[in-house]
Every structure is written in C-alpha cells, then in structure tokens.
Amino acid sequence: MRSKCIGLILLSGLVIFSAACGGPGESEQHRSVTVKGSDTMVILAQSWAENYMKEHPGLTVQVTGGGSGVGIAALINGGTDICEASRPMKDSEKQQAKSRRGNEVKEIPVALDGLAIYVGESNPIQSFTEPQLKGIYTGKITNWKEVGGKDARIVTYGRDNSSGTYQFFKEHVLNNEDFAREVQTLPGTGAIVNAVSKDPSSIGYGGIAYASGIRVVSVRRDDKSDAVMPSLATVKSGQYALSRNLFFYTIGEPAGDVKAFIDWVLGPEGQKLCETVGYYPIAQK
Amino acid sequence: MRNSGILPYRPEVAARSFPVFRGMVSDKMAAFVIKGSAFLAIASLILIFIFIGKEALPMFTSSEVQQEAGLSKLFLPQPAHPGEAAQFTWQPISETPKYSLLPLLAGTLKVTIIAVLIAIPLAVAAALYTSEFAPSWARETIKPCIEMLAGIPSVVVGFFCLMVIASWLQTAFGLTFRLNALTAGIGLSLAVIPIVYTVSEDAFSSVPQAFREGSVAMGATSWQTASRVVLPAAMPGVLASCILGFGRAIGETMIVLMASGNAAVLSWSPAESVRTFSATIAAELGELVQGSPHYHVLFFIGAFLFILTFVINLAGRWWVGKLQKKLQGAA
Numbered sequence: 001m002r003s004k005c006i007g008l009i010l011l012s013g014l015v016i017f018s019a020a021c022g023g024p025g026e027s028e029q030h031r032s033v034t035v036k037g038s039d040t041m042v043i044l045a046q047s048w049a050e051n052y053m054k055e056h057p058g059l060t061v062q063v064t065g066g067g068s069g070v071g072i073a074a075l076i077n078g079g080t081d082i083c084e085a086s087r088p089m090k091d092s093e094k095q096q097a098k099s100r101r102g103n104e105v106k107e108i109p110v111a112l113d114g115l116a117i118y119v120g121e122s123n124p125i126q127s128f129t130e131p132q133l134k135g136i137y138t139g140k141i142t143n144w145k146e147v148g149g150k151d152a153r154i155v156t157y158g159r160d161n162s163s164g165t166y167q168f169f170k171e172h173v174l175n176n177e178d179f180a181r182e183v184q185t186l187p188g189t190g191a192i193v194n195a196v197s198k199d200p201s202s203i204g205y206g207g208i209a210y211a212s213g214i215r216v217v218s219v220r221r222d223d224k225s226d227a228v229m230p231s232l233a234t235v236k237s238g239q240y241a242l243s244r245n246l247f248f249y250t251i252g253e254p255a256g257d258v259k260a261f262i263d264w265v266l267g268p269e270g271q272k273l274c275e276t277v278g279y280y281p282i283a284q285k
Numbered sequence: 286m287r288n289s290g291i292l293p294y295r296p297e298v299a300a301r302s303f304p305v306f307r308g309m310v311s312d313k314m315a316a317f318v319i320k321g322s323a324f325l326a327i328a329s330l331i332l333i334f335i336f337i338g339k340e341a342l343p344m345f346t347s348s349e350v351q352q353e354a355g356l357s358k359l360f361l362p363q364p365a366h367p368g369e370a371a372q373f374t375w376q377p378i379s380e381t382p383k384y385s386l387l388p389l390l391a392g393t394l395k396v397t398i399i400a401v402l403i404a405i406p407l408a409v410a411a412a413l414y415t416s417e418f419a420p421s422w423a424r425e426t427i428k429p430c431i432e433m434l435a436g437i438p439s440v441v442v443g444f445f446c447l448m449v450i451a452s453w454l455q456t457a458f459g460l461t462f463r464l465n466a467l468t469a470g471i472g473l474s475l476a477v478i479p480i481v482y483t484v485s486e487d488a489f490s491s492v493p494q495a496f497r498e499g500s501v502a503m504g505a506t507s508w509q510t511a512s513r514v515v516l517p518a519a520m521p522g523v524l525a526s527c528i529l530g531f532g533r534a535i536g537e538t539m540i541v542l543m544a545s546g547n548a549a550v551l552s553w554s555p556a557e558s559v560r561t562f563s564a565t566i567a568a569e570l571g572e573l574v575q576g577s578p579h580y581h582v583l584f585f586i587g588a589f590l591f592i593l594t595f596v597i598n599l600a601g602r603w604w605v606g607k608l609q610k611k612l613q614g615a616a
Contacts, residue, residue: 153461160547160568161378170378178379181388184464184546184558187568191447191543198452199463 032060033257037071037084040167041246044111044277045084048265051273055264059257075249076100081258083249086113086168103252110265112280114235114243115168116207118193118214120200125149127218127227130241133173136203139180144201156183157192157204165189169205172242207278235280246279337591340584343576353578354384359585361385375549375560377569377579384582386589388549392466392559396541399470399555400477400534405527407474408481416489417511428486435479443543446472451544460556464546467555472540481530488522489515518612521605528601532594538563562586 035045042065049061066074068085075083076097089097089105097105117133119125125148128136135141136154145151158179159166166185170176186192189206196204197213204214218227221241234240254262264270271281343350362371363383373385411431415424450471451463460467492515500510516523546558547568566583 155462162569166378176380178376181374181376181550182548182558184462184548185560185568186547187542194447195451195463198448199455201461202463 030058030060031257032062033082033261034062034064034080035082035084035248036064036066036074036080038068038086038246039065040086040113040165041084041111044246044274044279047273047277048261048270051269052261052264056260061261072249075105075251078251081250082254082262084110085247085249086244087171088245088247089249097251101251106250106253108248108250108254108262108266109245109282110248110262111246111271111274111282112235112243113168113246114207114230114240114280115165115172115205116216116230117219117242118196118204118206119217120196120198120202121213121215122200123149123215125217127220129220129222130173131222133219134175134177137169137179137183138174138177139182152201155199155202156180157195157202158183158185159189159192159206160185160187165206168242168244172244232280245282334588334591337584337588341581341588343581344585347581350578350581353382354582359384359386359582373551375565377582382579384579386586388551389560389562389565389586391551391553392545392549393535393561393563395466395553395555395559396469396473396545396561397531397534399466400473401527401531403471404474404477404530404534405481408478408526408530409485409523411478412482412486412489413511413516416486417515418507431479431482433479434475435483437475439476439537439539440543442472442475443540446540446544458556462546462556462558464544464558465556466545466559469541469545469559469561470555472544473534473537476537476540477530477534480533481526484526484529485519485523488519488526491522492518521609521612524601524605524608528598528605531597531601535594535597536563536590538567542567562590 035049042063045063049063053059053061068087071080071083071085072089072093074080076093078101089107094105117128123144125144128147132141132147136147137156137158141147142154143151144154158169170179184195186195192204192206193212193214196202216230218229219241220227228234228240230240230242235243248262248265250258250262253259266282274281344354344356345351362373363385364371373387374383375385375388376383408431411427415427419427446468447464451468454460454465454468454471455463496514496518497510500514501507505513541559541561542564545561545564547560547564548558549560549565550557566587569579570583
C-alpha cells in the first residue's frame with residue numbers, strides 16, 4: 001500500500017513536471033526581427049510587435065526588455081537588430097558600436113513620453129520647479145510650507161520600482177538619486193490618482209490622460225523659467241521639462257524586414273498605438 | 286451490497302449473482318482517481334517548494350548574487366551612500382542596491398498582527414454567539430453572510446480600503462498618511478474573519494450536547510455554560526482556526542498592496558505606511574531581469590514566507606494536538 005502511494009506521488013509529480021517543461025522546443029526556420037532594450041518601452045514595443053505580426057504572418061518580432069543599457073550593449077555586440085532606448089546613446093557608445101560593427105549607428109525617435117505631476121484639487125500650489133520636485137521625492141523637503149503651501153506634511157506617492165515611470169522619474173527628476181523611504185508606492189497610475197484625489201496634502205505623478213479628481217501642476221525647470229503645463233504641444237516642442245524622446249537604434253540604415261517594421265512604427269498605425277499605450281506620437285516629418 | 290446490513294457479505298455469492306468484474310474495475314478506477322487527486326495536491330506543494338527553492342538557491346551559491354545581496358546585506362544595516370550612516374533600507378533599484386529585509390519583516394508582522402488582533406476576537410465571539418445564543422433565524426442569516434465575506438475578491442476589499450476605509454480612519458484619527466498599517470490591517474481582517482469564524486463555529490457545534498445539558502443541570506446560566514464549558518471544550522478547534530487565519534493574513538497580497546502604501550519604513554507605529562513581503566514580490570517581480578540578484582532575493586523572500594507559514598502551521602498543530610490530548614485525558 002505504502003509503495004503504491006509513493007508511486008502515485010511520483011507519478012503525479014512527473015505529470016506536472018513534464019507538463020511544465022515540455023514547452024515548444026522546435027526551432028523553425030523563419031524570418032524574425034529582434035528588439036531589445038528599455039523596460040519603459042517594452043509594453044509599447046510589444047503592442048507594435050503584436051499588431052505588426054498580425055498583419056505580417058510569417059515574420060516574428062521578438063521584444064525583450066532589460067533596460068536601455070542592456071539594449072545598447074546588445075546592439076554593440078550584435079545581439080539584436082533594433083535597440084530600444086529611453087535615453088539618447090552616448091557618443092562613446094556610438095564610437096564603440098562603429099568600431100565593433102563597422103557602421104554608423106542610426107538614431108530613430110519613435111515616440112514621446114511625458115509625465116504629469118498631480119496634487120489634490122484643493123491644494124493651492126500652482127507650480128513646482130524641478131529642484132523642488134527632487135527635494136520632495138528624495139525626502140529633503142517634507143513640508144508644503146517649504147514650497148509655498150500651507151503647513152502640512154507632504155505625503156508622496158510614486159510607482160512600483162518595476163515601472164518605467166519610476167525609472168523615468170528617478171533618472172530625470174532625481175538625477176538617479178534614491179527615492180526617500182517614505183515614498184508610498186502604488187500599483188498603477190489609477191491608484192495614485194485615487195489616493196491623491198482623497199488626500200489634499202499629497203503629491204503624485206503619472207500619465208496626463210488620468211487627470212480626474214486631481215489637479216495637474218505645471219513644472220518649471222528652475223526659479224526663473226516659465227511654468228509649463230504638460231500637453232501634446234508642450235511635450236512635442238520640448239518646452240515641458242518632464243518629457244523625453246523614446247528611440248530605436250540600428251547599425252547603419254535599416255534594411256529589409258527591419259526597415260519595413262520601423263516604417264510601419266513611424267506610420268499612422270504605429271503612431272496611433274503610442275497613444276493607446278499612454279505615450280505621444282512623434283512629430284511627423 | 287444492498288443486503289450487507291442483514292446478511293454477512295460473501296464475495297463468492299456476490300460473484301455468482303452479479304457482474305462483479307466490471308464493478309470491481311470501476312471501483313478500483315474511482316479509488317485510483319480519488320487517491321491520485323489527493324496526492325496531486327501534495328505533489329504540487331512539493332514541486333512549488335522545489336521551484337521556489339531552486340530560484341532562491343543562488344543566494345547561497347552564486348558569488349555575483351552574494352556580492353550584491355549577501356545574507357549580511359539582507360539582515361544588517363547598510364549605508365545609503367559610502368560615508369553615510371548605516372540604515373535598514375529596501376531600495377533594490379539604485380546605483381548601490383539595498384536589500385535590507387528588516388523593514389519588510391517588520392511591516393509584514395505589523396499588518397498581520399493588527400489584522401489578527403481585530404479578526405480573532407470578532408470572529409470567535411460571532412461564532413460563539415451563533416452556535417450558543419442565536420435563535421435559529423439569526424444563525425441562518427449571520428452564518429452565510431460571514432461566509433460570503435470570503436467570496437469577495439481581495440482586489441475589491443483592497444480597493445474599498447483605498448477609497449473608503451482610509452478616508453474614514455484619516456478623519457477619525459487625524460492621520461498624516463492615509464494608507465498605513467492600520468488601514469491595511471483592517472482590510473486584511475475582512476479576509477481573515479470568515480476563515481476564523483467558519484472553523485471555530487464548526488468547533489463549537491461539535492461540542493457534545495451532553496456537556497451543555499450537564500452544565501445547565503448544575504445550575505449554570507447559558508453564558509456560564511458557553512464561556513466555561515463550550516469554549517474550553519472547543520479550544521483545539523478555535524486555536525486551529527486562529528492558525529489558519531494567521532496564515533491567510535501573512536500571505537494575503539492584494540489588500541496590502543493596495544491599502545498599505547508600500548513604503549518600506551522601519552517603525553512600529555500603526556499609523557505609518559508599511560511594505561510587506563507578499564506585496565513586494567507582487568509589485569517587483571513583474572518586469573525583472575531573470576537571474577539578476579534582485580530576482581533571486583524576491584524568491585528568497587518567497588521561500589522565507591513559505592517556511593514561516595509552514596513552521597507556524599506545524600507549531601500550531603502540535604499545540605492543538607497537545608491540548609486535545611489534555612482535554613481527552615481530563616474527560
């Protein structure tokens with residue numbers, strides 16, 4: 001009886017194990033384009049890839065994240081066709097790529113990204129400067145008094161550290177310094193908007209499309225510059241401080257399947273998907 | 286088999302009169318299937334543990350992982366930047382990643398204890414009421430209602446906490462942080478109450494009626510009967526319910542993810558935001574590079590959580606068994 005039981009455990013274990021391991025192991029010969037890099041852009045690139053593959057059966061577009069740095073390294077080493085990056089490639093990296101791969105790197109802006117700062121509707125604050133935002137989120141400014149508000153503790157909301165928005169904010173506003181430990185992180189921009197709308201002494205950040213029940217505050221680069229509200233126009237013109245280009249990089253002029261994919265991304269269908277995912281389309285040439 | 290109550294069952298007679306062979310095969314098949322599904326549960330448990338353990342193992346074997354997130358870094362304070370004072374910080378995405386588990390451990394325990402402190406007295410009292418005092422119409426209403434609580438998805442409970450309970454608490458106590466350990470603990474208690482209630486209600490109802498009758502015959506009031514006879518007699522079951530409730534509270538993810546604020550602050554104040562183990566795994570595992578130190582640390586946390594609940598369950602069972610023996614010995 002006992003040996004039967006043990007046999008059964010092993011058998012059922014085996015069944016699960018083989019089911020878990022038996023993935024598709026076949027390697028078919030067909031055309032593919034690989035895209036690698038920025039985690040911020042993974043969702044965007046994936047939706048491009050899915051829609052493009054629907055229209056072009058027989059071609060696989062493989063998207064992997066890892067970070068802009070990982071993508072750039074892969075491009076230099078020849079590990080990917082397209083590198084996606086949420087920051088411009090440095091000159092040293094371009095040089096490296098040229099000496100390794102024997103061709104100039106081609107930079108193609110594919111989308112725009114902007115970030116809005118939210119406060120509660122009853123909060124009197126009109127604008128923040130970038131240094132103020134940095135102080136608030138690194139924990140050096142903890143009271144609204146210090147930025148021209150009433151005497152109350154600032155409650156800071158942010159995103160989970162797996163989020164591209166977290167990365168963007170950390171890179172662009174905090175200059176890569178650490179967030180304060182008191183920053184509360186919520187799963188999703190929707191949750192941040194809800195929390196900020198209920199709490200008059202709080203601040204949060206996220207996409208512009210979410211602004212209901214809260215107030216989007218304009219941002220100034222420093223004390224002297226103008227306050228700018230985020231919008232398609234100010235993000236496009238680069239006036240709004242918390243915006244950036246998202247890039248594709250290739251070695252040399254793209255050709256063949258890679259060129260077709262990039263052209264489609266820059267075309268009306270690809271650019272429309274930017275807005276669906278929460279980014280802005282790039283200016284049409 | 287129909288006659289087995291009247292006549293002794295004689296297989297050789299049965300074999301002659303019924304097409305037994307087919308019956309025996311299907312009997313065996315059914316037994317096999319039932320047994321198989323029982324062992325499937327054990328097998329999947331073991332396999333889950335093996336999987337988590339395998340992913341957590343590089344914490345001890347890989348030098349690359351140990352350099353960034355060795356055990357000393359998980360449990361000892363680390364300076365945020367070279368030269369600064371050492372602190373317990375959970376900041377895995379940083380130029381110098383910091384993986385201190387202490388704020389997470391404190392947060393997990395804080396929320397769990399708050400939830401259990403709220404849920405157990407309420408649920409046990411409600412169970413005692415419905416099994417000992419309530420008229421049958423009240424029992425018929427209360428029992429399904431509490432059990433229905435368990436059917437509410439935890440996302441919904443979490444959202445309710447985020448939107449409603451957090452605001453109530455903030456206005457009631459004038460809290461600085463809307464989302465804090467108390468908010469999450471109250472939300473979590475909503476998930477724990479049905480478990481504790483159902484199991485302890487069963488324990489109360491299975492106390493033999495003779496105990497109650499004896500107590501009443503001795504002149505005890507119904508409150509004295511409930512508190513001094515039924516409650517002690519049902520104690521092993523009530524304890525088991527508390528252990529189950531604790532296990533649920535420590536592993537629940539969605540409610541704390543939404544209602545606790547997830548700031549990894551090391552403090553014992555219930556009014557501060559907390560970050561729990563389970564919420565950390567849920568929030569951070571999504572877009573991690575597989576095989577990175579951060580990835581292995583999260584699996585290490587998972588294994589830790591698994592072992593923690595396992596040990597608590599084991600200790601609880603041992604305690605319940607001891608109590609049961611004592612009660613039986615006394616009786």
